[in-house]
Structure formats: C-alpha cells, structure tokens
Amino acid sequence: MDATVKPLRIPPEMAIYAEKHEVFDLLQSLVRNLVVDKPEDPIQYLIGMLKKGSVEVPRVILLGPPAAGKRTVTRAVCERTQAIRVTVNHILKEDPDFSGQAQQCQDRGEKIPSDLWIRMVRSRLSRIDCVRRGWVLEGIPRTREEALSLQEAGIAPDHVVILDAPDDVLIERSLGKRIDPETGDVYHVAFMRPESVEVLKRLEPPKELVTEELVAKQLHQYRREAHGLLRTYGPHLCCINTDQPHLDVCAQVLSYVLMRHRSSAPHTPRILLFGPPGSGKSLQAGLLAHKYNIMDICSGKLIKAVYADESSMGELLKPYLESGEEVPDSIVLQILVARLSRLDCTTRGWVVHGFPRDVEQAEKLQESNHTPSRVFFLDMTDDVAAERLSLRAVDPVTGERYHSLYRPAPSAEVKARLVFDPRDSESRVRARLREYWEQVSMLQAFYPDAIHINADQDPHTVFQSIESRLVGRLPKTLTDAKESQSE
Template structure:
C-alpha cells in the first residue's frame, strides 16, 4: 500500500488506501517468469497458475484469448510481421492486469518484460512483480530443445518429442510444431535475449532468482515453488522478540545465550528469572519461594506476572529479548497471548522424535540462526528434530558448575 502511495501520490491518501484495500489482494501472487527461448517458461507459468489458481498472461493470451482495447492494433502488427512496440505491449499488460480476476487471484506474467524499456514502462504503470523467476540453460541445450518442441493448440501446453511426450494418443495427434523454430531463428532470439538480459537482471535483482532449466522438470518446478512462496525481507526496523520452545536437553538455554550475545538482545530464561526473584527477596520472590523450596511448579499467574514485569523493562523494550523455558503447554501459551506478550520469531528446538521416514534432516541450528535477522516481521518456525534417546543421553550426562552455573556435558 505504501508502495502505491509513493507511486501515485494521491491528493486524498486516506480515500486512496480505502480503495486499495477494496480492489487489491496483497496476498495474491505477482510473478514474472523469464528466460530464453525453449527454457520452459510456458510449462513453469502454467504449472504455477494451476498451483495458485492465478491468471496466466503471455503474448498468446493477450493477442488471441483476450478482448482488450488495443488487441486489434497489436494483431495488425503481428499480421504484417512487424515488431509490436514496447508501449503497446505495456498498455495491453496494464489493461489485462487491472481486471478483477488478476487483482483477486493474482497473475503469472510469462515472457515479460523482454527488455529494459518494457520493464520501465511496467514500473511506471505501477506493475511490480513480487518474484521474478529467471530460467537459464546452455544455448546448445536450448537449440536442441526447440527442435523437438510441440504445442497443444487446445490447452496451450508445451510438450517435447524426447523429454516430455504425452501418453494420451488424442493429445499426440493434435500436437503441432510452433512457428519460427528453425535453428537460425532460435539463434537470433537467443542473441537478442543475451543482449537484453543484463539490464533486466539489474532492474529486478532484489526480487529475482536464477534457476537452471537444464535438469528434470520436477526439480525445476520444486525450486520455483520454494522461491515464489518466500516473502522478501522488510527493511522496516523492528524490535526482535524471540521465543525458544523445545523439550529438556534440546539446547534452548545455550542457543538463547549465543543469540543474545551475537545480536545484543536480553536473554531471559524463565527458570533463572524465578531463582533471581527469590534471591532478590522481591514481593513476587517471596510468593514464589515456597513453591521452589518444596519442588512444586510455580503457578502460571505468578510466572506471567514476573515475565510481564521483566519484559516491560527498558532494556527489553529497546533491545528486544529472547525467552526460553516458557510456555510449556498450550494453556500457558494462550495466557502469554492474553498478557500481550507477542513474539515475532518462534524457534522450536527439537521434537521428541527422529525424522519421519523419507524426511530430510534440517540444517544445524547455528546455520539457521546466522540468518535470523532476515526474518523481518514474519513469524518463522524452526524445527530441530531430536530423538528421545538423544534427549535422555544429554540429560543423564549433564553436569552443572556450582560456581558459574554453566551446564556441561
């Protein structure tokens, strides 16, 4: 919304934002799929449309499937074998993307922009993709692919005589060879693409990911999906509020200490906080002391009151905090929300099970926490699988230094 305000600079910002909320769906996908000829743009775009129920916008759809104000003018250029002007393409795209279905469902823009001028025109029209997928492959591979490319005129799906031949005989019969697929024509298009590629890459570099198209289509699609489902980091400042959850022995205290040291946030261990309150002879400490002396759990209302008081301190409000040891169950978590203690990062350090069959091990926690600042305002959940046997081994071999309080194995 702020982006639209900066672009349009309306006289009445409040009314503009109200209309924006009525007419726009900020969660809808806005994706550009770019790449050289025969790199698989159509396959990727159609697959993304099916996955997100989004609208596919390409040269073919704009010229032959849509009835837009300037469609006939663009067709006239096509019939005369003349290049369609960039301004005309930009107008067609702007008109199509302003329709209700594209606003509500999102859009996948295939093959656009083709050059720097088109990219600038789209930006001046307020069209900014959230994700740009740039496919690439060696020219020799692309030229070989283009020779076997076949098109289904009914569904517009693309197949290949070697790599992706349809099993349905009816589909096989209606496949046609696209025009301009001679090696000379493909080489000419590749040359033009390589000439324009660096400028487009520079414009969209912050939202762009290059993906190797010279691999099985399943791998390409999985990489594309993983990228377009990510949200980009927000540059807006925020105070980190981190919550560590996990079974005993999963390393909550250690990782909290490392995070607090590296990013200068306040490390709050719930158990340690209770002991400090008792040692300082505070009013809450006097209420808590009998429970600790008897080995009974401290009531949740006392723990919450102590936590609320500590997290409201100036150092926590200014630097942020990392909390471990609370909540321990769903009820405590709900009470934490009612007390308006809302973390913006969740880290689950371990589950009392090993990886499920066929499930991959997650990368080590130090690698994860090194990227912690990139989480922006999003809530990230990190699962660290820890088998029950490992938990028991850690707890049974844990030793505590009575002087420093440090835990060792």
C-alpha cells in the same frame, strides 16, 4: 508526548497486533503505490486499494529463451498461487481497446510501438482479476527498453525469474517439442512425456516450422537482449537452471515466488527456544541477546532472582523453593508476564527458554498477549544430550566449566578438584529427557510454524541457522496466499 516529562509506555499488545496484521508493511505498500500512480484523489485511491485487497498479491515476471519451459512453469505457479497468467497473445486477443491498432501493425509486419504496447500491458494488469489475484507476466518484457517503460508506467514486479539452459539443450528441446491440441500443454518426446497414453497419442508438432537454424537465431536474439534485462531487474532477480526435471524447476520457482523480501518495518524479536536438556538453549539465548541487544530470560533464573530480592512475590515463592516443590504455573506465569511487560522487553524484544514446558503453560502464555514471533526447537538425540550433561563438571576455584570429551581439564591438578553436579548424573538426565519428550509433540502441534534446528553441531553453526531464520521474513505459505485472494 514529551518523553522527558513522562516516559512513553508502549503496551506489548500494540507491537504484537502491528506485526500480526503487518500494519507497517501495509502502510509502506500503500505509500509506494500512491507515489508511483500519483492519483488525483489520494484518499479514494487508498480506499479503493484496500477494498480490492491488492496490497500483497503475486507480481511476477518470468523470462527465458525459447524452450526454457516458461509456459510450463508459469502454469504451475499460477495454479498454485491462483495468480493470472498474462502472455503476449493474451494481451493482443483480450484487449478490445488496443487490439485493432496492434493488429494493424502486425499485419503490416511492423513492430508494435513501445508506448502502445506498454499501455496495453498496463490496461490488462489493471483489470480486477489481476488486481485481486496478482499476475505472472510470461515472456514480458522482451527488451531492456520495454522493461524500463514498464517501470516508468508503475508496473514493478516483486519477483523476477529468468529460466535458462545451455543452447544445445534448448535446441534439442525445441526440435522435440509436441503440443496437446485440446489443452495447449507443451510436452517433449524425451524430456517431458505425458503420463496418459491418450494424451501421448494426440500430441502434434508445432504448426510453425522449427529448424535448428531458426532456433539458433532466436537464441542469439534473446541473448543479445538478456544482458539488459539482467541489469534492469538485478535486485529482484533469480536465475534458475532448467536443465533438470521440470518438477524440480517448478518447485524452485514457487519457493522463490513465495519468498518475501526483507521488510524495513520495525520488528521486535520475541523468541521461544525449546529443546531437550543439553541442547544449548542457554548458550544460544545468550548469543542472541548479545548480538541483537534483546533480553535473555530464563524462567528458572528469573524465579531465583525474584526469590532473592525478598519482595512480596519472593515471600510467596519461599515455601516452594525451600521444600523443593514445583512452583505453580500461575505464579511462574505471573512473574514471567511482569518481566515481559517491562519497558526493556517491549522495546528491545526478548528470548525466553525454560517456559512453557507443556501445552497448558503455552496456552496461558498466549492468553497473556505475549505471543512469540519466532519459535525454535533445538533437536538432539537422547544419547548426545546425556553425553553432553553427564560428563561436564565445574572447577570450584575458578568457576570454569569443563567436559571430559569436548573440553577436558588442562592439568591433573585441575582435574582432581572438578565437581560434578548430582543433577547431571545419567539416570537423572534420562528422567528429564523422558519428561521433555512426553510434552514435545503437543508443543510442536501448538506451534505449527516453529522452526527445527539440528543442535548436534558446533554452537556457532547452530547460532547461524537460528539467525538466518530470525532476520528474514517467514515465507508466505500457499494457504495464506489463497486465503488472501478469497477474502
């Protein structure tokens, strides 16, 4: 369509649907896999990918020196994400097509050829369980050469985790390692003792002889290859110090694995700001609108603007505003929806504050297909909010705002002419705060993914907290991961 002849109107429902179902990310992932794998029949290949549901599943490489806790962390991650744990032993034992050749090399004491090893890894990861549920490669690749060969074969992880600790800690862990013969779980006599007395009694030392010299040699060999691995996986790499409780290590790794990399898909910000009176909603909305060129929409100002333009809707508002009555929700929603449906809002995005004030209004807003992509609650105590509002005043000559504590008048002359808004009296502010807290718990339940920000900080610090959660993608929750794998 020629935009110069007839402007292209994009219904807001299109962008909301595309972002809700991550259509652009889906297309990006399909094209990336298509270019990497280069199938003879691209259409059937894409259909197969969509049927397998393999577009967004965990693809993780977890590396580290001996005794860094790779096995423990990998099992924890796989248990929480339902991904398939893949180790060197698994590949050698579970692949009948190649195990004979690989076993012959091992029997002769030779290294498995790189091309054979890469084919074995790729064959294992192409099985239906890894395709549908994702995978975690534990200790693979071992060298930069292997890493580059995996990339050439199209095996590209979304996340790479390297566990590490000082050599003296790793040596101590290796010497104190104990194994449960029934489950294969690894424990340590000091750092990671089992809670069950029965498990503790049946623990055994590793079958292979472990000495300090042997561990030091293994660490030296690992460190010699680690630098090349770091260079290979730089953009997707996360290094975690494992010289801390293993539960903390597992939590950090899981948090990183569930983190989603920034997407190049188009994104139209649709932001709702909630907060008690005095929390700075108007200020933060103005900062967001200025930096990201989105529309700042305050429901109160919007109603006054519609009333002032003397349109038919303004005439409808007239009796309510002149009598001081509250404007019905149906009229407010009609005005807000009309504003959000304009071209500037649908193409540039918006930040709304002052609406909705309760769950009924939130439900009506959602029914209108104007769904927010981010919801923020600016949290603040009543005492701080009352202090912010009840002590502020305006200079009627210059229009400047002042505050008795935060921004006092520059001179006695200015101070003498300051005007205080009667609505900012402490009694009326406390009443507005009570109204807010009566509704906030239900609004928080209606928006369970909302982000809470401490508003009792410098305004620019608050803005940075909002901005950091606005530009990045929301992390994938464990519930989302399990639902996508069960479909």
